[in-house]
Amino acid sequence: MNILDLNDYSLLGIIEYLNSTELWQLSRTCKKFHNLIKHKKLWWIIDARDSPHDLNKITFCFKNIIDVTKEIRFCSESRCGEIIPNDFIGYLKYTNLVIIALENQKISGNKIQLSEFPQSLIELSLRKTYVTHPSTFIENSSVQMKNLKVFILDECFWVNGKFIYILGTYSALEILSLYKCKKLFDFDIRYLTDFNKLRIIDCRFSGLGNEFFKYMTQKTQLQEMYFENYLTMxxxxxIEREKELNSGSQPKKYSYYSKVDDIALWDKNVVNQHFGEDCDTRKRAYGHVNYCGTTLYSEAQAIEGNDNNFKSILYEPPYDKCTCGLNSETIRINTAKTEYLKRDIGHDRFPREVNDPFELRECTGYIYELSFRANDPRNFRKHESEICIRNDLDLSIFEHTTDGSDDPRNFIIHHQDIDFNEIYPQTYRRFTMPGERRKYEELFKKSNLVNIQKLSLRGFIGINDMSLKDMENLGLSLLDVTGTVVSKEGIEQFLRLNPDCRIIHEIMCTCKPKIHF
Incomplete structure (x- = not known):
């Protein structure tokens, strides 16, 4: 019996399990399948992330976006690949899409704007996508994105302070993932507003630190906040994950992992290897959280938040259930200290002799900042759209360099003509000045009720027993303080008041948060 002898109903029951790439391939085999695949039942969800990322396949899938389509997912071979058709917005105009994932590709922000996306959108992922002209891409989008609850911007180096500022005006936003947004810095987003419905913020491996942390302590709806130090962790x-892959472990599907993604910017030898011996560099303090940030929790009162049954399809929480078998009832004897991090990687991310009093007080790590872009002096001070980017390596170099300006405001927003006085209500200042701490404390005292349940401060050596003392009344269900300087005695004291809290630490639960590949 030939499969084509089956009736259409039976064939539909079989091919409904195929993804959109497989449907496209099947449609090219014969006329019967070509006609059968047009059935509406097959296009509720369009997932075309499997290779090949052929232009004909992309066009085929877009032409099958219909009124019943609720979800679309597309990606390219690399984040330099521009696969979205020019009439992309036209395909979405009369749809009721709920989920859109445009990942690992290039999007021209001057051609495609969020203000033209469907108003029905609830979840949006741009994970590892390179968006040119991000200011144009997001401007005037607050009304159109009024129903958006989840925005994933993992590994998007172009995300800057103005972008985050506008995201704060998205009235329904509940989950924001800024994982590995390495060009986001505290001083660039000091005067944020809104984010009043945010429940989950994931900013692991970003440059965000104390100032962002203190701002988020004011948010009564916030339930989960994840920080992890890029420099130490x-x-x-x-390296450990790469060893697992070499030993036969399977990589995550659609991880978009590339070996040129990361450069050890704290190591001058590595910097010189990538950018040349004559590259102009300077040290720059990088994202940190310490006991000064957690102090604002010392007056907090834990409350029970409203039940929220919304479960995201696109966002994956970093922590699964414990699998190591260790919990708050067992504290293991472990002499490992923060220095093990240095041993594993072969060099230190923190200076042995610190002369800068700010760096000493705040336990701040540093990176080397480059003063030209894309490894080619001819690109110096060119607009982003004029820089020659031919492949992922060029894009990675562009990601890790800046325009050479001495004004730190231009380090992040180097390709936009932005009036900071228009964006932020107060004069720019890089570090916390006298009176600013009082400002945060006064704001916090107006509403010191918090609902934080899960908190990660992984890898920050400024987190100590004082921090645990500050957080002992929060009623946390999960706290990750791996790679900090909290002591065994500090953990024991914290657990006496919080016996149900899952502590993740070298002497406690050793389960690790998920990494992207």
């Missing part, structure tokens, strides 16, 4: 975790 990322590369040891990355």
């Amino acid at each position: 990322y590369f040891p975790t990355k």
Whole structure:
């Protein structure tokens, strides 16, 4: 019996399990399948992330976006690949899409704007997508994105302070993932507003630190907040994961992992290897959280938040259930200290002799900042759209360099003509000045009720027993303080008041958060 002898109903029951790439391939085999695949039942969800990322396949899938389509997912071979058709917005105009994932590709922000996306959108992922002209891409989008609850911007180096500022005006936003947004810095987003419905913020391996942390302590609806120090934790975790892959472990599907994604910017030898011996560099303090940030929790009162049954399809929480078998009832004897991180990777991310009093007080790590872009002096001070980017390596170099301006405001927003006085209500200042701490404390005292349940401060050596003391009344269900300087005695004292809290630490639960590949 030939499969074509089956009736259409039976064939539909079989091919409904195929993804959109497989449907496109099947449609090219014969006329019967070509006609059968037009059935509406097959296009509720369009997932075309499997290769090949052929232009004909992309066009085929877009032409099958219909009124019943609720979800579309597309990606390219690399984040330099521009696969979205020019009439992309036209395909979406009369749809009721709920989920859109445009990942690992290039989007021209001057051609495609969020203000033209369907108003029905609830979840949006641009994971590892390179968006040119991000200011144009997001401007005037607040009304159109009024129903958006989840926005995933993982590994998007172009995300800047103005972008985050506008996201704060998205009235329904509940989950925001800024994982590995390495060019986001505290001083660039000091005067945020809104984010009043945000429940989950994931900013692991970004440059965000104390100021962002203190701002988020004011949000009564916030339930989960994840920080992880890029300078101390990322590369040891990355090396360990690569060893697992070499030993036969399976990589995550659609991880878009590339070996040129990361450069050890704290190591001058590595910087010189990538950018040349004559590259102009300077040290720059990088994202940190310490006991000064957690102090605002010392007056907090834990409350029970409203039940929220919304479960995201696109966002994946970093922590699964414990699999190591260790919990708050067992504290293991472990002499491992923060220095093990240095041993694993072969060099230190923190200076042995610190002369800068700010760096000493705040336990701040540093990176080397480059003063030209894309490894080619001819690109110096060119607009982003004029820089020659031919492949992922060029894009990675562009990601890790800046325009050479001495004004730190231009380090992040180097390709936009932005009036900071228009964006932020107060004069720019890089570090916390006298009176600013009082400002945060006064704001917090107006509403010191918090609903934070899960908190990660992984890898920050400024987190100590004072921090645990500050957080002991929060009623946390999960706290990750791996790679900090909290002591065994500090953990024991915290657990006496919080016996149900899952502590993740070298002497406690050793389960690790998920990494992207």
